Structure formats: C-alpha cells, structure tokens
Amino acid sequence: MVVIFALACKAGIYEIDKAWIVNMSNIQYLEYWGNNFPWSFKGENASYEVRRRQRYELQDYMHEAVGFENYRHKRILEVGCGGGVDSAEFARNGAEVISLDFTSEGTRATRDTLREAGATPNVVRASAEKLPFRSGCFDCVYSFGVLHHIPKIEIVIDEIAGTLKVGGDLICMVYNKESLLYAYSILFLHRNEVADENELLRRYSERNLGCPYTRAYNKKEACELLYENFDNVEAKVFFDVIDTPGARKVKIRVPPEYGLGWHIILNGKRKKTI
Ligand SMILES: C[S@@+](CC[C@H](N)C(=O)[O-])C[C@H]1O[C@@H](n2cnc3c(N)ncnc32)[C@H](O)[C@@H]1O
Numbered sequence: 608m609v610v611i612f613a614l615a616c617k618a619g620i621y622e623i624d625k626a627w628i629v630n631m632s633n634i635q636y637l638e639y640w641g642n643n644f645p646w647s648f649k650g651e652n653a654s655y656e657v658r659r660r661q662r663y664e665l666q667d668y669m670h671e672a673v674g675f676e677n678y679r680h681k682r683i684l685e686v687g688c689g690g691g692v693d694s695a696e697f698a699r700n701g702a703e704v705i706s707l708d709f710t711s712e713g714t715r716a717t718r719d720t721l722r723e724a725g726a727t728p729n730v731v732r733a734s735a736e737k738l739p740f741r742s743g744c745f746d747c748v749y750s751f752g753v754l755h756h757i758p759k760i761e762i763v764i765d766e767i768a769g770t771l772k773v774g775g776d777l778i779c780m781v782y783n784k785e786s787l788l789y790a791y792s793i794l795f796l797h798r799n800e801v802a803d804e805n806e807l808l809r810r811y812s813e814r815n816l817g818c819p820y821t822r823a824y825n826k827k828e829a830c831e832l833l834y835e836n837f838d839n840v841e842a843k844v845f846f847d848v849i850d851t852p853g854a855r856k857v858k859i860r861v862p863p864e865y866g867l868g869w870h871i872i873l874n875g876k877r878k879k880t881i
Contacts, residue, residue, distance in 0.1 A: 837875025
C-alpha cells in the first residue's frame, strides 16, 4: 500500500474512480458534505495553526480522550477526515497517517492542511462503505463525527475492523442521545416544527441545515455497534455544550459523572477472529 501511495500520490490525493464513489454513496450525501466540510473555514483563509488552536480550544477534551501521541511510528487510517486537522495532529505526533474522505473538497483540504503542518499527505478519496485497503494493515482507525452520518453504519464498522490488525485500536466519536444538546438544543428549541425526533436531529445536528442523515446513540447502543468485531469496548462521554438560539456550542458546567455531553468517544480493540 505504501508503494501505491508513493506512485499515485503525486498530487497528494489518491482518487478512487469517481463513478464508483457516486454509485457507492448517494449523491445528496456527497453534495452536502462537499459544501459543508467542517474546520476548513472555506473562504476565511485561516491558517492551519489558527484552525488547530480553535478546534482544540473548543473541543478541549480531545487530546486526553484520543491520545494523538500514542501512535508514534504506527500506521493510522482516518475515516472522514474533513478538513484534516486531526490527521495533522496524529502526523505531528509521529504517526504515518492515511486520510480518507469521499468528497473532493475534504480530500483537497486535508492535503493542504497536512502540507501546511509539514506532514506528507497520504489522502484517499473513497467511501467508508468500501475501504480500498488490504486487510489487517492499520494499527489504528480513527473516525470523528462521521459514522453517525452513515445509514449503513454496520457495513462501515465491518470494513474498518477488516483493515485493522488484530488487537488494533478503533477510536471514534458518535453523538450522545442522552445529552443536554440533544434534549434542549434539538428537541426542545425546535419542538413546534415537526413531531419526528429523527427529522429534528438530522436538521439541527450540524452547523448548516440540510444534513441528509444523522443518528444519535446512548452509551449502550454505541457499544453494541462494536461488540461483534471488537474486544475491550468502552464508551466515555465528553463535551458539555448546548446550542442556544443565538450561539452554537456554548460551554456549560455539568458534573462529568452525569454524562450529559454531546460526544461519545468509543474505543475497541479488533478481535482475533471476525
Ligand atoms: C462531520 S464531518 C467530520 C470531519 C472531521 N472528522 C472532523 O471532525 O472535523 C463528516 C465527514 O465525513 C465525511 N463522510 C461522510 N460520509 C462518508 C462516507 N460514506 N465515506 C467517506 N467519508 C464520509 C464527510 O465528507 C465529512 O468530511
């Protein structure tokens, strides 16, 4: 695989056949994410260092919860890399990172972010529903805020497990249904619009309206996603924030043991046999 990258990544991006991407992924999904890839500050020209600071000041739990520094000299796949700030964080901590997204906007932004961070871009444009890697080649798969936007999440988790070495780590973030943000900012503030909870979540989970699909999980449901393919499954809740009518991601003080934050960080180790 490394050889493929050396040959194919002259432009920093290895593109899987576009027709294939469109077949695999509903065009509506590509369009939404192409126009709304996060932490890219499209048109704002913010430098990588500014974007990095903003991301980890807002999501200030991430370094502790993810452990970017634990993968020095390890090979990591980031699934749904968006603007690439987390890929760069692994790379600057010494990991060999392969970044994957199904939008051309996300892959280009990630390539540019990695270059700006002084890292070598290994970026693949492909769908998470069919990962183009041989089995057992990654020490860690990382996916932040992505899996809950894919209706066929079970297929993606099987694909991820297949690319991991036995004992390799999965680290992912999914939204917490038992959070204040879900109860207040999504269900309560928009209670007069439609009765369907899933529709409200889809509409208001992201910064921009129109997200084609979002699902939220409680800790038990999130862990259940992993049991088939992973051992040592753990779910921890972080990010005590709400969206108010005037501002997004307002930090609030809640005792951590209440577990009412918006993000569930899920960890598991790939089973010997899957
Ligand atoms: C909410 S963003 C998260 C981006 C990044 N992980 C972050 O935390 O800023 C979701 C990302 O997943 C990508 N994505 C969604 N569905 C995908 C799929 N089926 N295959 C590959 N990438 C996907 C989108 O293009 C988008 O970049």
